[in-house]
Amino acid sequence: MALTNDHTVKAFDEDLNRLRGLISEMGGRAEQALLQAMAALSKGDQELAAQVVRDDKKIDALEAEVEQLAVQTIALRAPMADDLREMIAALKIVSVVERIGDYAKNIAKRVALMDQTRSIEAIPVLMSMSSLVIELVHDALDSFAARDAELAIRVTVRDKNVDDFYNSIFRTLVTFMMENPKLISESAHLLFVAKNLERMGDHATNIAEMVYYVVTGERMEERERGEQPEDGAAEQEQG
Amino acid sequence: MTQDDLHIADPKMRAQGVNVFYGEKQAINDVSIDVGTDLVTAFIGPSGCGKSTFLRSLNRMNDTVASARVTGRIELDGEDIYAPSMDVVQLRARVGMVFQKPNPFPKSIYDNVAYGSRIHGLAATKADLDVIVERALTRAGLWDEVKDRLGESGTALSGGQQQRLCIARAIAVDPEVILMDEPCSALDPIATAKIEELIHDLRGKYAIVIVTHNMQQAARVSQRTAFFHLGTLVEYGKTTDIFTNPKQERTKDYITGRYG
Numbered sequence: 001m002a003l004t005n006d007h008t009v010k011a012f013d014e015d016l017n018r019l020r021g022l023i024s025e026m027g028g029r030a031e032q033a034l035l036q037a038m039a040a041l042s043k044g045d046q047e048l049a050a051q052v053v054r055d056d057k058k059i060d061a062l063e064a065e066v067e068q069l070a071v072q073t074i075a076l077r078a079p080m081a082d083d084l085r086e087m088i089a090a091l092k093i094v095s096v097v098e099r100i101g102d103y104a105k106n107i108a109k110r111v112a113l114m115d116q117t118r119s120i121e122a123i124p125v126l127m128s129m130s131s132l133v134i135e136l137v138h139d140a141l142d143s144f145a146a147r148d149a150e151l152a153i154r155v156t157v158r159d160k161n162v163d164d165f166y167n168s169i170f171r172t173l174v175t176f177m178m179e180n181p182k183l184i185s186e187s188a189h190l191l192f193v194a195k196n197l198e199r200m201g202d203h204a205t206n207i208a209e210m211v212y213y214v215v216t217g218e219r220m221e222e223r224e225r226g227e228q229p230e231d232g233a234a235e236q237e238q239g
Numbered sequence: 240m241t242q243d244d245l246h247i248a249d250p251k252m253r254a255q256g257v258n259v260f261y262g263e264k265q266a267i268n269d270v271s272i273d274v275g276t277d278l279v280t281a282f283i284g285p286s287g288c289g290k291s292t293f294l295r296s297l298n299r300m301n302d303t304v305a306s307a308r309v310t311g312r313i314e315l316d317g318e319d320i321y322a323p324s325m326d327v328v329q330l331r332a333r334v335g336m337v338f339q340k341p342n343p344f345p346k347s348i349y350d351n352v353a354y355g356s357r358i359h360g361l362a363a364t365k366a367d368l369d370v371i372v373e374r375a376l377t378r379a380g381l382w383d384e385v386k387d388r389l390g391e392s393g394t395a396l397s398g399g400q401q402q403r404l405c406i407a408r409a410i411a412v413d414p415e416v417i418l419m420d421e422p423c424s425a426l427d428p429i430a431t432a433k434i435e436e437l438i439h440d441l442r443g444k445y446a447i448v449i450v451t452h453n454m455q456q457a458a459r460v461s462q463r464t465a466f467f468h469l470g471t472l473v474e475y476g477k478t479t480d481i482f483t484n485p486k487q488e489r490t491k492d493y494i495t496g497r498y499g
Contacts, residue, residue, distance in 0.1 A: 006497045007495070007496050007497050008496050008497065008498065009496055012496065077496075078455055079495065080454065080482050080483075080494040080495050080496075081482065081483060081484065081485050081490075081491045081494055081495050082491060082495065083495045084482075084483060085483065085484075217483065217484030218484075
């Protein structure tokens with residue numbers, strides 16, 4: 001975490017550093033929530049899943065705290081230039097991180113709903129997909145902490161691999177459902193899990209785009225998006 | 240941001256390679272800038288950066304300082320204002336100035352506003368002068384507050400009213416450019432807001448240049464901002480760009496409060 005300590009008004013530095021600390025903590029909790037939700041899913045661990053759902057409240061509370069501090073700082077310190085960009089980015093980033101936490105919670109909730117007889121082999125692929133998503137979320141937040149525009153760009157580039165995972169899992173699960181209608185319920189749940197992961201990858205990209213804006217003052221060029229996810233929903237969700 | 244975006248077609252005033260010296264000391268170093276009628280230009284920078292010195296060179300107010308010397312070229316409508324043929328009194332009628340502290344004459348409100356028109360012979364009759372005074376006070380947003388007491392002394396007004404009286408006095412002679420040197424630094428927030436609203440109204444009628452220490456004010460009233468530091472023009476750009484994404488490190492350090 002790069003500390004700032006070069007403002008003439010030292011209390012301003014303290015506000016900025018506290019803000020960065022809170023965002024860092026929030027990001028760490030969101031990463032952990034996803035890690036635990038996927039662990040609970042793969043082991044059918046109900047207790048761990050319930051804990052993810054409970055812990056999400058802390059992420060929500062952190063979001064409220066960051067929002068309050070950012071609004072207060074804008075009101076009292078009238079930040080300019082890169083400081084102003086950081087405030088705006090902080091507000092946007094925490095709402096994105098909060099969404100990532102919600103997706104992790106949603107995955108955790110499905111653990112209880114799913115049939116525990118493990119009849120589908122798709123889970124190893126989901127685990128690989130989730131590892132990549134955790135990596136992207138982690139790198140996106142690291143790029144914010146380190147003011148690293150290059151790292152931010154690499155996050156957006158790698159998001160394409162998440163989309164590829166999703167397309168592959170989508171096809172696999174649809175095939176399962178067609179072959180064996182008994183698997184439809186469970187496959188549908190896993191499809192939602194994959195969709196949640198795909199959305200988290202997009203959110204990591206959103207964070208990276210905000211970081212790029214904070215560091216350079218420019219909007220990131222529209223990246224090569226590759227093919228859209230094949231369920232046809234991506235177009236409208238990207239908005 | 241390209242140069243084309245910043246180009247001012249048909250600038251009212253144009254400074255090119257301007258240097259200002261006080262004796263041996265150089266206060267302004269090679270400053271070039273265009274000022275247009277449609278855009279309010281703000282000069283910002285730390286104390287002693289030369290922004291006021293430069294502002295004063297735009298209507299030759301520095302002539303009153305014995306040791307001051309100006310080189311380079313400053314044009315008003317393409318005419319060199321430092322040319323020997325330039326009538327300085329006429330120049331200052333065309334390029335008016337409003338100072339940090341309101342400085343009304345110890346005369347009536349009416350006479351304060353009428354003063355310039357009288358010495359420049361702009362009004363043939365008392366009725367003409369009445370029209371000029373009313374119009375100037377109206378434009379300065381002061382008419383309704385003083386119309387029933389035009390005979391009272393200008394110094395009896397509040398600080399904010401005095402400053403608007405000085406602006407009325409400046410615009411009564413129908414100038415082309417108004418230079419404002421920290422016009423609100425001695426005023427309360429309400430009076431400041433009225434002056435800012437006035438600047439907004441006057442934009443387009445006169446070319447306006449404002450020097451301010453209050454960066455929020457520069458951001459509020461101007462469309463172009465010039466950042467001065469140590470006698471040089473460090474960065475000139477659209478106000479929105481200067482305050483959200485300055486290109487120069489020194490500009491950024493100053494506007495974000497990291498200077499020094």
